[in-house]
Amino acid sequence: MESSASVKKLSEEFQKLPGIGRKTAERLVYALLKDKDQRAAQLARALMDLVEKVTLCSICGGITEADPCEICTSDKRDKTVVCVVEQPLDIALLERTGGHSGLYHVLGGTLSPLDGIGPEILRIEQLLKRVKTATIKEVIVATNPTVDGEATALYLSKVLRPLGVKATRIARGVPVGSDLEYVDEITLVKSIEGRREI
Numbered sequence: 001m002e003s004s005a006s007v008k009k010l011s012e013e014f015q016k017l018p019g020i021g022r023k024t025a026e027r028l029v030y031a032l033l034k035d036k037d038q039r040a041a042q043l044a045r046a047l048m049d050l051v052e053k054v055t056l057c058s059i060c061g062g063i064t065e066a067d068p069c070e071i072c073t074s075d076k077r078d079k080t081v082v083c084v085v086e087q088p089l090d091i092a093l094l095e096r097t098g099g100h101s102g103l104y105h106v107l108g109g110t111l112s113p114l115d116g117i118g119p120e121i122l123r124i125e126q127l128l129k130r131v132k133t134a135t136i137k138e139v140i141v142a143t144n145p146t147v148d149g150e151a152t153a154l155y156l157s158k159v160l161r162p163l164g165v166k167a168t169r170i171a172r173g174v175p176v177g178s179d180l181e182y183v184d185e186i187t188l189v190k191s192i193e194g195r196r197e198i
Contacts, residue, residue, distance in 0.1 A: 007033070056088065059130070061106030061123055063088045071095075071104060078102040080137040084127065084156065086110055086144060094142065102140075105130065110148035111155055119155065127156075131163050138166040145172050145190070 007029055014025035032040040056062065057069035064070070071077060071091070081102030085091060091104050107122045119125075130136065141156050143149035157167045173191035174183050183191075 056106075060091075060104045061088065061108065061126075062091045062104055076101075080135055081140065082127075082130065082136050082138070083140040083142050085142050086149070086152075090142065100140075102138075103136075105139075107143070107152065110143055110146070110152040112148045112151075119159075122152075124156070124159070128159060128163070131160065131165050136165055138168060140168050140170060142170045 010032075011022070011025040011029050014020050014028050015022060020028070032043065053065045054063060055065070055067055057064045057067055057072055059068045059072045062069050062071065078101050081100075082105050083094065083100050083102060084105045084107060085094070086107055086109060088106050091106065094100050094104075105123070105127050107124065107127070109117055109122055111117060111119065111122065127139075131139065139156070139160055141153040143152045153169055157169075160167045171194045172187065173194055174180065174187060180188070
């Protein structure tokens with residue numbers, strides 16, 4: 001059956017999203033068509049709210065509807081500790097754990113010279129300015145354990161050292177509930193290097 005131009009266009013738009021292929025996009029479109037008065041209208045309103053109301057916090061770079069965000073303005077957060085992450089989504093992931101009570105700073109990616117991404121492209125200068133003008137005592141670098149993430153962590157430790165702030169790196173190691181036989185060698189090495197007294 002030939003699709004209408006509107007169906008085809010929406011399917012193509014869905015396919016531009018990460019993790020959505022042609023078949024999934026088509027299923028989403030047809031699911032919306034089944035209840036287009038209710039579901040499609042709600043989706044359209046939610047998308048317009050996203051476009052009109054959501055922005056990035058001018059301080060941390062996180063996703064917010066109020067600038068600055070509620071994390072940056074909260075009196076309950078430890079303003080002496082900043083956790084540096086790659087993307088705004090990383091803040092939501094860390095917040096769900098409840099393990100960090102300080103502030104955040106989103107870099108907007110990682111250093112990747114081969115892709116033309118240097119320090120001037122990322123929000124590193126804003127981080128340094130925050131450290132210089134605030135009462136920050138520790139910067140936790142929570143970039144991903146990839147080549148680019150590690151390079152970014154090393155660069156940050158180098159530029160933070162002269163400012164007299166403590167720079168730490170999140171620990172990496174064996175996931176809880178896994179067996180050692182299924183863990184790759186690099187993770188095992190990092191686990192041994194990051195060991196602590198019990």
